[in-house]
Amino acid sequence: METSLNNSTIFKNGLWDNNTALVQLLGLCPLLAVTGSMINGLGLGIATTFVLVGSNVTVSLIRKHIPKEIRIPIFVMLIASFVTNVQLLMNAFTYELYLVLGIFIPLIVTNCAIIGRAEAFASKNKLLPSFIDGLGQGIGFTFVLMLLGAFREFIGQGTILDGAHLLFGEWAKDLTIHFYITEQKFLLAILPPGAFIGLGLLIAFKNKINS
Amino acid sequence: MANSNDDNKTNSPSMKRSIINNGMILGLFALVSTGLIVVTHLLTKDKIAKEIELSLVRQLTQIVPSENYNNNVYQDCIIVNDHDLLGSKDDQKVYRMRNNGSNFGLMITTVAPDGYSGKINIALAISNEGNILGANILNHQETPGLGDKIERSKSDWLNQFNGLSLKQLDKEEWQVKKDGGQFDGLTGATITPRAVVKAVYKTIQFVESHNKLLFNKASNCSVSKDSILDTSNPEESTNGN
Numbered sequence: 001m002e003t004s005l006n007n008s009t010i011f012k013n014g015l016w017d018n019n020t021a022l023v024q025l026l027g028l029c030p031l032l033a034v035t036g037s038m039i040n041g042l043g044l045g046i047a048t049t050f051v052l053v054g055s056n057v058t059v060s061l062i063r064k065h066i067p068k069e070i071r072i073p074i075f076v077m078l079i080a081s082f083v084t085n086v087q088l089l090m091n092a093f094t095y096e097l098y099l100v101l102g103i104f105i106p107l108i109v110t111n112c113a114i115i116g117r118a119e120a121f122a123s124k125n126k127l128l129p130s131f132i133d134g135l136g137q138g139i140g141f142t143f144v145l146m147l148l149g150a151f152r153e154f155i156g157q158g159t160i161l162d163g164a165h166l167l168f169g170e171w172a173k174d175l176t177i178h179f180y181i182t183e184q185k186f187l188l189a190i191l192p193p194g195a196f197i198g199l200g201l202l203i204a205f206k207n208k209i210n211s
Numbered sequence: 212m213a214n215s216n217d218d219n220k221t222n223s224p225s226m227k228r229s230i231i232n233n234g235m236i237l238g239l240f241a242l243v244s245t246g247l248i249v250v251t252h253l254l255t256k257d258k259i260a261k262e263i264e265l266s267l268v269r270q271l272t273q274i275v276p277s278e279n280y281n282n283n284v285y286q287d288c289i290i291v292n293d294h295d296l297l298g299s300k301d302d303q304k305v306y307r308m309r310n311n312g313s314n315f316g317l318m319i320t321t322v323a324p325d326g327y328s329g330k331i332n333i334a335l336a337i338s339n340e341g342n343i344l345g346a347n348i349l350n351h352q353e354t355p356g357l358g359d360k361i362e363r364s365k366s367d368w369l370n371q372f373n374g375l376s377l378k379q380l381d382k383e384e385w386q387v388k389k390d391g392g393q394f395d396g397l398t399g400a401t402i403t404p405r406a407v408v409k410a411v412y413k414t415i416q417f418v419e420s421h422n423k424l425l426f427n428k429a430s431n432c433s434v435s436k437d438s439i440l441d442t443s444n445p446e447e448s449t450n451g452n
Binding site for chain 1: 229232233236237240241244245247248251252254255258259262265266352354356357364365398399
């Protein structure tokens with residue numbers, strides 16, 4: 001059934017119609033943990049997209065050699081191995097980036113979105129559609145992470161893009177926008193409950209647009 | 212009942228075969244994926260150790276201007292271990308800064324074991340006379356937006372340690388203001404600054420009481436494979452990883 005979809009539909013599904021965080025409600029564990037700021041959201045988004053594309057491609061390549069009964073443990077092993085390798089390679093060759101994104105990478109293993117896509121899509125589809133699916137789902141997830149991060153950051157501490165220099169280098173310090181200066185931060189928004197409330201609002205908003 | 216018994220009988224040889232087959236395939240995948248990690252680990256191990264060491268030295272130059280010393284700091288270092296004062300059972304490192312042979316100061320890595328979410332790794336630079344030259348946070352998992360303000364890149368909270376020594380402040384003053392001490396806290400975070408202040412205080416006590424030894428002991432902890440010192444004790448560096 002899914003093989004009949006054309007590539008742009010697959011991509012659009014990932015971005016909007018079947019969005020990882022807003023529709024499938026997958027990957028909430030890392031989502032809730034790190035979206036305290038927009039830049040954190042972007043960091044996790046990039047790392048997740050990368051792993052998602054990689055795991056989708058790998059699973060799609062070997063999909064014909066995996067017995068049905070044991071596909072899940074095999075996916076788990078593949079993903080864990082992939083994530084660990086990415087972490088080691090980043091640690092060795094892009095150390096500065098690793099210092100910033102490093103904390104997000106182990107979180108990806110706990111992201112059920114990745115095994116979800118491996119199971120629901122990549123194990124049934126050819127290489128190119130799987131690649132596009134991974135990319136679309138990843139970008140859609142990144143988009144939600146950034147939106148939620150921006151929302152919580154704005155309410156919680158009155159800024160947007162705080163800490164951009166950690167990801168982009170020194171010049172990005174000027175990107176930070178201060179809306180208001182606050183002595184006492186709005187803790188509810190910064191701590192995990194704020195993420196639940198924010199995500200709930202985002203989902204409600206999406207449903208409103210759709211209807 | 213009889214039916215299912217029949218099924219079992221007819222199925223058991225083929226089921227056995229499929230279990231064995233699947234087990235083998237699973238085992239194969241486990242071998243391959245673990246093997247890949249082993250290969251990557253072996254390939255990157257030395258590079259990672261080197262990067263960590265390099266970044267430690269970069270951190271040092273961030274807090275102490277490099278014109279103050281002219282030795283090769285990152286090969287002039289020793290391993291110390293003090294569970295009580297340095298906050299961890301793990302080995303910590305002391306890098307010695309010397310200027311034409313005379314001692315300028317040292318940088319010691321230390322741990323605040325009681326952060327809000329686990330350990331906080333700190334590097335503390337202390338002069339020969341016992342004054343704090345600067346501090347840096349190496350690693351932590353404190354709450355983003357609150358406790359993470361201890362990072363130098365996020366606020367200048369750490370700077371309040373600069374220039375202080377054991378002589379200047381009494382024991383009670385080595386606490387956050389909330390507890391009656393001398394140090395500013397962070398809005399919304401109490402536990403993190405408390406843990407850092409405590410760790411810094413304990414660490415300078417450690418340095419004060421071992422000052423001579425820390426500067427004079429022969430260097431024994433360079434990580435990088437290509438350094439001469441390491442070959443004498445390869446076992447230790449692999450254990451450390």
